[in-house]
Every structure is written in C-alpha cells, then in structure tokens.
Amino acid sequence: MGNSALANEAVKSVALTGNEAVATAMRQIHPDVVAAYPITPQTEIVQIFSTFVADGLVQTEFVPVESEHSAMSATVGASAAGARAMTATSANGLALMWEVLYIAAGLRLPIVMPVVNRALSAPINIHCDHSDTMGARDSGWIQLYSENAQEAYDNLIQAVRIAEHPEVNLPVMVMMDGFIISHGMENVFLLSDEEVRKFVGERKPHYTLLDAENPITVGPLDLQDFYFEHRRQQAEAMFNADKVVQEVADEFAKLSGRQYEFFEAYKLDDAEMAIVVIGSTAGTAKYVVNELRAKGVKAGLLKMRMFRPFPAARLREALADIPAVAVMDRADSLAACGGPLFGDLRAALYSASKRPLMNNYIYGLGGRDVTLDHIRTVYQDLEEMLRTGEVKREINYLGVRE
Amino acid sequence: MATLKEMASKEELFTGGHRACAGCAFPIAAKLALKAANNPVVVACATGCMEVATTIYPYTAWKSSFIHSAFENAAATISGVEAAWQALTRKGKLDQKFDLIAFGGDGGTYDIGFQALSGAMERGHNILYICYDNGAYMNTGVQRSSATPFGTHTTTSPAGRVQQGKRQLRKDLTQIIAAHGVPYVAQTTTGHWSDYVKKVEKALAVDGPAFINVLAPCRLGWGYPPEDTVKIAQEAVQCCFWPAYEVENGVWRITVKVREKTPVADWLKKQARFRHLFRPGNEGLLEEIQAEVDRKWAELLKRTEESAELSA
Ligand SMILES: Cc1ncc(C[n+]2csc(CCOP(=O)(O)OP(=O)(O)O)c2C)c(N)n1
Ligand code: SF4
Numbered sequence: 001m002g003n004s005a006l007a008n009e010a011v012k013s014v015a016l017t018g019n020e021a022v023a024t025a026m027r028q029i030h031p032d033v034v035a036a037y038p039i040t041p042q043t044e045i046v047q048i049f050s051t052f053v054a055d056g057l058v059q060t061e062f063v064p065v066e067s068e069h070s071a072m073s074a075t076v077g078a079s080a081a082g083a084r085a086m087t088a089t090s091a092n093g094l095a096l097m098w099e100v101l102y103i104a105a106g107l108r109l110p111i112v113m114p115v116v117n118r119a120l121s122a123p124i125n126i127h128c129d130h131s132d133t134m135g136a137r138d139s140g141w142i143q144l145y146s147e148n149a150q151e152a153y154d155n156l157i158q159a160v161r162i163a164e165h166p167e168v169n170l171p172v173m174v175m176m177d178g179f180i181i182s183h184g185m186e187n188v189f190l191l192s193d194e195e196v197r198k199f200v201g202e203r204k205p206h207y208t209l210l211d212a213e214n215p216i217t218v219g220p221l222d223l224q225d226f227y228f229e230h231r232r233q234q235a236e237a238m239f240n241a242d243k244v245v246q247e248v249a250d251e252f253a254k255l256s257g258r259q260y261e262f263f264e265a266y267k268l269d270d271a272e273m274a275i276v277v278i279g280s281t282a283g284t285a286k287y288v289v290n291e292l293r294a295k296g297v298k299a300g301l302l303k304m305r306m307f308r309p310f311p312a313a314r315l316r317e318a319l320a321d322i323p324a325v326a327v328m329d330r331a332d333s334l335a336a337c338g339g340p341l342f343g344d345l346r347a348a349l350y351s352a353s354k355r356p357l358m359n360n361y362i363y364g365l366g367g368r369d370v371t372l373d374h375i376r377t378v379y380q381d382l383e384e385m386l387r388t389g390e391v392k393r394e395i396n397y398l399g400v401r402e
Numbered sequence: 403m404a405t406l407k408e409m410a411s412k413e414e415l416f417t418g419g420h421r422a423c424a425g426c427a428f429p430i431a432a433k434l435a436l437k438a439a440n441n442p443v444v445v446a447c448a449t450g451c452m453e454v455a456t457t458i459y460p461y462t463a464w465k466s467s468f469i470h471s472a473f474e475n476a477a478a479t480i481s482g483v484e485a486a487w488q489a490l491t492r493k494g495k496l497d498q499k500f501d502l503i504a505f506g507g508d509g510g511t512y513d514i515g516f517q518a519l520s521g522a523m524e525r526g527h528n529i530l531y532i533c534y535d536n537g538a539y540m541n542t543g544v545q546r547s548s549a550t551p552f553g554t555h556t557t558t559s560p561a562g563r564v565q566q567g568k569r570q571l572r573k574d575l576t577q578i579i580a581a582h583g584v585p586y587v588a589q590t591t592t593g594h595w596s597d598y599v600k601k602v603e604k605a606l607a608v609d610g611p612a613f614i615n616v617l618a619p620c621r622l623g624w625g626y627p628p629e630d631t632v633k634i635a636q637e638a639v640q641c642c643f644w645p646a647y648e649v650e651n652g653v654w655r656i657t658v659k660v661r662e663k664t665p666v667a668d669w670l671k672k673q674a675r676f677r678h679l680f681r682p683g684n685e686g687l688l689e690e691i692q693a694e695v696d697r698k699w700a701e702l703l704k705r706t707e708e709s710a711e712l713s714a
C-alpha cells in the first residue's frame with residue numbers, strides 16, 4: 001500500500017469487518033437495485049444493506065427475493081432494464097444461482113456480486129474454502145479474490161468500472177474468505193462517498209428494456225448459425241478485460257494510493273522457491289516468507305487477485321524462472337489431478353522454455369485452520385524439491401488426517 | 403374497455419411471422435395482452451413454446467421490449483425489471499410508465515417457476531403475470547405438468563396397458579394465487595377475447611401484482627383440427643372444466659355465464675389426448691372426471707355467491 005493514502009486527508013481509517021467494509025462499498029456505489037437472499041457468512045451484507053435502505057441512506061430498490069435463483073434472476077432483469085444491479089451470496093446460494101450465472105454473463109450484463117467464500121455441501125459446513133467460486137470459474141464472470149477487508153472493499157469499487165466498461169460488459173464477482181475476513185475486524189481505509197460516486201460514475205448502457213423509443217429483444221433462441229459468434233464475442237470480452245482491469249486499478253491507485261495488479265509478487269524477484277496462494281492465507285504465508293528470508297532462504301510468494309480471466313502470460317513471466325513452486329488450492333477439483341489453480345497454472349507454464357518443479361497442496365477445506373507450521377512444511381518440501389530435483393509427491397493434502 | 407374497432411386500429415406489438423404451429427393459441431394471448439396495454443410494454447418470457455417460436459435470432463415477433471432468461475424465472479426477471487423501474491424513476495433517471503408483463507407456460511408457472519411466481523406475488527411488485535396454460539410441457543414434446551388434467555395422455559403419462567394417462571388431479575393454480583391475496587387474479591381462455599382483454603386491462607390498472615391464467619389450447623398436444631382452436635377453448639368454459647372468473651380485491655365473480663352446462667365428455671371426445679378414455683372399460687374414469695368438474699364448479703359457485711352476499 002502506498003503512503004499517499006495515509007497522506008490524503010479525506011482518507012479515513014475505520015475498524016470494520018469484511019462484511020461491513022463490503023456493505024459500505026455497496027452503499028457508496030449506490031446501486032439502483034439490490035436483490036439478495038441471506039446465507040452465512042454473507043448474511044450481514046444483506047442485513048446491513050437493508051438498514052441503509054430502511055434509514056434512507058440509499059435510494060436503491062431492495063428486492064428481498066425468495067431464493068438465490070431469483071436473486072440472480074431479478075438482478076439480470078434489473079440490469080437488462082438499465083439499472084446498476086448487485087447481489088451477494090455464499091456457497092449453496094451461489095450453487096443455486098448457477099444456471100443464471102451463465103445467463104448473466106451470456107447476456108453481457110455488468111452485474112457486480114460480492115461472494116463470501118464458504119465450503120459447499122455435503123457435508124454441510126459454513127466455514128471458508130473456495131469450492132463455491134472455483135466451481136463458477138468457467139461461468140463467464142470475472143473473478144477477483146481479496147486477501148483482506150481492505151482489498152474486498154477496493155476490489156468491489158473497481159469491479160463496477162470493470163464490469164461496465166464498454167469493451168467488457170461482463171459480470172464480476174469479488175471474493176473474500178468467509179469468517180476469516182467477513183467477520184474479522186480490521187482497519188480499513190475508506191474513500192469518501194463523493195470519491196466513490198465520482199469514481200464509479202453513472203451506468204451508461206447501450207440498450208435497455210426501459211427505453212420506450214427503442215424496444216429490444218434480449219435472450220432470444222440462438223441456434224447453430226449465430227450462437228457461436230455470440231460466444232466468440234463473449235470470449236473476446238474476457239480477453240479485453242485483462243487490459244481494463246489494469247487500467248481501472250491504475251486509476252484507482254491515483255485516487256486511493258493503493259496499487260493493484262493481477263497478482264501480488266511478494267519477494268519473488270530473486271526467489272528460488274515460491275508458493276502461489278489465493279485469499280487470506282497469503283497473510284500467513286508472507287509471515288513465513290519473512291521468517292525464511294531472515295534466515296537467508298530465498299523464499300517468495302505469489303498471491304492471485306484476478307483468477308478470471310486467468311493472467312496466464314503474466315504468471316508465466318513471473319514464475320517460469322523460479323526453480324520450485326508450490327500451488328495452494330483451497331478447493332479440490334475432485335478430479336484426482338489436483339486443485340483448479342494448480343491445473344490452470346501448470347497449463348500456463350507449459351509453453352515456458354524453463355519450467356519450475358511444481359506440486360500442489362489442497363488445504364483449509366471447510367474452514368480448517370492454516371497455521372504457520374503448515375506453511376513452513378510447504379517450504380520445507382520445496383527445499384527438498386530443490387535439493388533432489390524431484391517432486392516427491394505431486395498432489396498433497398495439507399493439515400488433514402489421512 | 404377498448405372496442406373491437408379501437409383494438410384493431412392499435413399497433414400490433416406482437417407480429418406475425420413467428421413459428422408457432424398452425425392452430426396454436428398462445429399467440430392470441432400474447433397479441434391481445436399487448437393490444438390491451440396502454441403504456442409501452444416490457445415482456446419477460448419463460449422458456450417454452452412461446453419463447454422458442456417467437457424469438458429466433460436474428461428475428462423477433464416482439465415490437466415491445468422482451469427478455470427471456472430461463473425456464474423458471476420469468477416472475478423473478480420481471481420483478482427485477484420492476485425494481486429497476488422503481489429505482490430509476492425515484493432517482494429521476496426515467497420518466498415513463500410501463501406495463502410489465504411476464505408470460506410463462508404451465509410448466510414454467512405451475513411447476514418449475516412456482517416458487518419464483520409465489521415470491522413475486524408476495525412481494526407486491528407492480529406486474530402482471532400471464533400463464534398460458536396448454537396443459538403440458540409442449541416445447542419438449544408434450545410431457546405432463548401439474549396443470550395436465552387427470553386422465554390425459556402425455557409422453558410421460560402415457561395411456562398404456564395398465565395405466566390410463568395421468569393419474570393425478572391437476573393443481574388449481576388460479577386459486578393458489580388468489581390465496582396470496584393479490585389485488586387481481588383471473589382465469590379465462592384464448593377463445594374469449596373480450597373477457598381476456600377486459601381482464602388484462604383490469605390487471606394492468608391495479609397497483610400491485612396481478613395474475614391471469616389463460617387456457618391456451620395446443621393443437622399438437624391436444625390433438626384437434628387447427629380450425630377449432632377458438633371453439634375448443636370456449637367449450638372448456640361451457641362444460642365448466644375451465645370456468646372464466648376473476649377475484650378482484652377478494653371478490654369472486656364469474657365473468658362468462660354458463661347457460662347450459664355441457665357434459666365434460668363432449669369436450670374430451672374432441673381431443674386425441676383423451677381418446678383412450680373412451681375405450682370400453684374406462685367409463686369409470688370419465689365418471690370420475692365429470693364428478694371432479696362438478697365438485698370444483700359447485701365450489702366456485704359457492705365462493706362467488708358468498709362474495710356477492712358479502713359485497714351486497
Ligand atoms: C431448468 C430447465 N429445465 C428444463 C428445461 C427444458 N424445457 C424447456 S421448455 C420446457 C417445457 C415448457 O413447458 P411449458 O412451460 O408448459 O411451456 P410450453 O412449451 O407448453 O408452451 C422444458 C421442460 C429447461 N429449459 N430448463
Ligand atoms: S406445440 Fe402446441 S403450444 Fe407449441 S407451438 Fe405447437 S401448438 Fe403451440
């Protein structure tokens with residue numbers, strides 16, 4: 001984080017939980033429509049936003065729908081009608097939205113949705129892992145993960161601009177780890193309402209259902225002769241998103257002093273071994289990196305922010321020269337070939353002339369604690385990999401009774 | 403109500419050239435509803451024959467705005483459109499009234515979209531939901547729905563050696579929505595154009611949610627000659643299988659008089675989907691069907707009489 005944020009007098013640091021920070025960002029974004037349904041650990045976002053509505057702090061139309069399927073459906077209807085529309089969910093709620101997630105993306109609707117990560121049933125569990133949003137990784141949504149409440153707040157505000165950019169027009173989900181971040185109290189630097197209002201601007205849709213002069217048909221049957229072209233355009237928007245995400249981050253940095261990239265490279269330049277991680281575990285892992293660095297071990301870390309679109313070329317650049325890399329997945333693909341991040345990252349590195357030795361750790365499922373010792377063992381394994389030039393075990397389950 | 407002449411001179415917002423079968427009734431429901439509207443219209447439509455036959459990219463039969471999202475979410479989709487209208491109007495970004503109408507088939511309404519419909523009705527959005535009930539999942543090849551009448555042959559309730567069509571009674575969705583206490587609920591058929599148009603006008607005029615269940619024969623799934631589309635719908639009212647009535651602010655009223663109640667078998671006989679019921683040995687089933695029609699009709703008469711007494 002740059003120091004200019006602290007220097008800016010308008011910047012206020014407030015102690016907030018992740019859910020409070022996200023709800024605050026929603027108030028400041030001031031969407032036209034929020035349609036949402038409660039589910040732990042996202043519930044507070046809906047509750048807090050409801051109080052904003054009840055107290056007249058926003059003019060948003062809040063639609064307390066009867067399910068998440070309807071939450072996403074109403075959000076789709078609102079967005080197609082020209083509104084800036086948002087919802088929020090977790091786990092089973094996201095799973096219930098599944099069908100409509102693809103529709104939101106396919107109809108090219110710039111919906112923004114915070115997702116508080118939680119394990120999917122069964123067995124039912126309310127705590128953090130990434131199995132919910134990882135399952136939605138190919139739904140056509142842009143996915144931004146956050147390490148802490150500050151990032152969740154910042155990502156959400158940026159998401160509006162990314163989604164509505166005319167070259168993108170895609171929905172964006174912004175993730176934070178359930179309970180660990182959503183319920184953990186942190187100091188968060190807030191922008192002023194005015195700054196956020198100016199930054200997000202007004203939505204300017206090309207077409208809307210509520211344009212009486214120019215009626216449109218949205219979502220027609222699209223068969224063999226056009227469907228593929230429309231999918232190709234959607235794919236192109238994902239390619240474009242890459243550029244837009246960085247442009248928006250740079251503009252946001254000017255406003256906030258906080259510069260975001262596709263991923264954070266932490267002590268990676270001269271690293272001989274690195275772990276790649278998503279979400280709050282990055283904080284724990286950075287502590288271990290510092291510990292190792294103090295002992296002269298060249299350890300580094302890469303924290304993913306943008307998972308969709310997958311910044312493959314940049315990741316290749318950042319990781320190809322590092323001799324040993326461990327990929328940490330807080331979700332299992334259950335495909336008996338490692339987690340989703342591992343699969344994508346290995347594919348990204350395939351075309352590199354020099355490739356690291358790589359292994360995968362599935363960890364933290366159902367909210368299982370990730371301790372410093374866990375991370376230390378990962379780096380120990382990496383050291384051994386370096387020494388022997390061999391990957392002893394490719395897919396590892398970390399912190400579980402086996 | 404607009405006269406026939408006035409209606410005829412209004413712009414067609416639902417145009418020809420769509421690909422519904424000859425003798426299909428839902429186009430009547432779509433066309434007349436849009437004719438009855440006095441504001442620009444936004445239609446949300448569920449997946450089903452209506453959507454599939456009227457919007458095939460790059461063509462559309464709709465000159466109003468139209469959105470199709472999925473099979474089960476037309477009510478939620480139109481809720482979102484309404485919420486957008488509320489917010490944009492409140493924020494001063496929009497100054498235009500709209501008539502917001504959702505269409506769903508019986509499958510998309512009675513079955514898979516039932517929850518979304520109930521939710522939208524309970525939340526009180528200013529919308530009109532029109533179910534065009536053709537008594538089965540026609541788009542996917544005539545499978546039974548909870549709207550399919552008892553005894554009907556469909557592809558998932560076939561008349562076979564040991565079973566004679568659908569074994570369950572149909573769900574009475576109109577009454578279920580009436581039980582939501584919304585300001586306006588009605589049912590009618592595509593064969594009663596003036597009753598239907600009047601109902602759409604009333605439904606659009608109320609402040610809050612309204613629901614119309616319009617029986618819309620499917621020539622393919624029902625098996626009748628295409629020229630009989632209007633007649634077959636009218637006869638459903640005359641035999642009291644499908645009474646035309648409304649529930650306006652809790653007051654129940656029959657809107658199409660039944661002068662002489664005809665035997666339901668006369669109506670069933672004209673449709674291939676009931677052919678097996680006329681085979682020897684199935685007389686009991688016909689009697690059961692008649693008894694159920696009589697029971698429901700008596701129940702409705704009682705309701706309307708009570709309403710008349712209460713409002714007198
Ligand atoms: C979630 C989902 N399940 C199933 C389908 C397949 N499907 C499309 S239309 C349809 C039946 C439609 O029946 P109805 O609502 O009665 O409309 P109709 O075709 O009879 O006009 C079905 C089963 C679907 N599109 N989506
Ligand atoms: S199958 Fe039936 S409902 Fe579908 S278009 Fe043909 S007649 Fe109409």
Ligand SMILES: [Mg+2]
Nearest residue numbers: 507508538540
């Ligand atoms: Mg049907």
